[in-house]
Amino acid sequence: MPDPADRPLLGKRVLIFTGDIYEDLELWYPKLRLEEAGATTTLAGNQTKTKYEGKNGYPCVSDAAIDDMQAGDFDALVVPGGFMPDKLRRDPKVLQLVRDFHAAGKPIAAICHGGWIPISAGVYRGVRVTGSPGIKDDLINAGGLYEDASVIVDRNHVSSRKPDDLPDFCRELIRLMIG
Secondary structure (H helix, E strand, O other), X not given: OOOHHHOOXXXXXXXXXXXXXXXXXXXXXHHHHXXXXXXXXXXXXXXXXXXXXXXXXXEEEOOEEHHHOOHHHOOEEEEOOEOHHHHHOOOHHHHHHHHHHHHOOOOEEEEHHHHHHHHXXXXXXXXXXXXXXXXHHHHHHOOOEEOOOOOEEEOOEEEEOOHHHHHHHHHHHHHHHHO
16 A cells, blocks of 8 residues: 555646647656656646647647636646747637636746746746746746746746756645645
């Protein structure tokens, strides 16, 4: 029988955005790590049961359509990087979901270029954040308080810069979700 302490997120639900040209490790590492900790994850893309190719060629199939998602059904949101966030941030439903997670004080975890989505949702003003050096100016121009660190946690926001930061990113997201 597994020790319940090994599965501190049992009963928690996490929404993970997906789409074409997502950063492979930034989606799969958190998904598997969160599931290992007991969480149930839902990969949501523009359509249900759609196959998306990662930036490095690793595929994933969405579990659900973003349009059918409600922040109230989840305990946290993960926003992987890659080129996917640049397309998804143009979707009003994506932005509203991020605003709803933010308003509810639920964890929003963005890594690398994933920060583009909270930027476009307008939830980073006054928040300490990090991200890919490629979006540093975007983070600052959105009112974020940029720091170059492997992980930053500010209230309900967790942010990291790149795949190398994934161990810190996941550890802090899990810690935040445990409370």
